[in-house]
Amino acid sequence: MNIAFSPCPNDTFVFHAWVHGLIPGAPKLDVTYADIDITNNWAASGNGPEVLKISYAALPWVLSEYALLPSGGALGRGCGPLVLTRGGLSQEADPALLSGRRVAVPSERSTAYLLFRLWAAQNVPGGVGEIIVMPFNEIMPAVRDGKIDAGLVIHEARFTYPSYGLSLMTDLGNWWEGDTGSPIPLGAIIAKRSLDTQAIADWAKASVEYAWAHPEVSRDYILGHAQEMDPSVAQQHINLYVNEFTRSLGDEGYKAISTLLGRAAQEGLTPEFDLSLLR
Template structure:
């Protein structure tokens, strides 16, 4: 009997797109059955802190808090390059220094960067789907939009500041903005962990190469919250060639994120991303 492995991802378009090559049976692990769970990103961050899932999508900013229990995966990653979450407010309004803002979760990457840039803001956390309405209703003065909402927000709102611009100022420029990735429980056998990661790498690659086939299937099944045109735009941003396997510049960007978090007192230790990957070279040595 095959082992069941829980794989949790967010319900936003890029995560669904990158995972569903497995769901549709185009790619499968060798010795296990993946059981997928979809939940909002902060719920996944909190679940990872509790060790609930074998493999889980997380905000990159969470990873230093779970590094001892979870290995960082090289695939299914989302980085912004000239774009990313947006701090929005109602038109014709001005924000005070201690403005009230809605963020999508304490451990999200956008929350880390926002808190560094706006230390006096009064933060409230809520599901990312509720943030736009909270700003329009005046429950909060501003909010940081993530996922598809960066493309679909109301004409009543306008951008106060791009999180990308905050990242550029803090990082010194020339690095992509790390947003989200995946991690895997360290207690899993190493040879299985390597297979599961390779399965996910293949799934993201297959999805990316077969986008014209997969995207309409997801839309037809009602799995995506946006229409075909917006889905295409969104996948251009967050599920592309750069999502398949992390590059050297992406590792540098992660290291800069963790350096900033450490420098501003959010992390107890300074870590390097590549020190926490699954040692895939083990499989090569094992097969010699």
């Protein structure tokens, strides 16, 4: 079975057991490690791998071909995207200062960018200037070096941005949770509807549970794909993004997804779709 997910610690932690043949009955995986912008586009093309990790914000474009799985993804609290700046723009600054600025985002169909657009509509009069898509690991250096005015960051940047001399303007997770009371749907696991999606969900869930039961087994695999990340940062990353919603979305998780995508459709930011397709 072909699968694509990021080399980030939460994904490699979740899928380590399955990738290494430790889940009884699960098929062998042929893994492609890819940035979220790439997997979002693969899913939208309909020609991507059988199983993918994509942004929840990309779901409305792919649900006719792919089913959302209830296990293996990233959804939680206190783990939202950050808007980072340098110089005089800081958390004390008026977000309106972003008006007309150049902002880098990790994907046009990322949950991070969708949250940013919802937030900016309320806080940045006239909107930002130019949006530039770049791999998430290139965003902080670009802000630091003055190539862009602000960056929307995800993943381990939450823990490492001070080392780049950057300032936090807004934690979009805090904004979203305060506005809706819901956790943040970040990364979804999807599988082609032509497959046995229940079995795939069960294997993903078993891989999550194996990872929790044997956290030391996946260490070398995680660090080998973590782009020279400090082990303590990798563990923080896992602790933040792998939680009970990763095991199973549950009613609260599905409600959060419906809230996000329903609001996005109302604002004209994503296509409208039948919300029953989420289950």
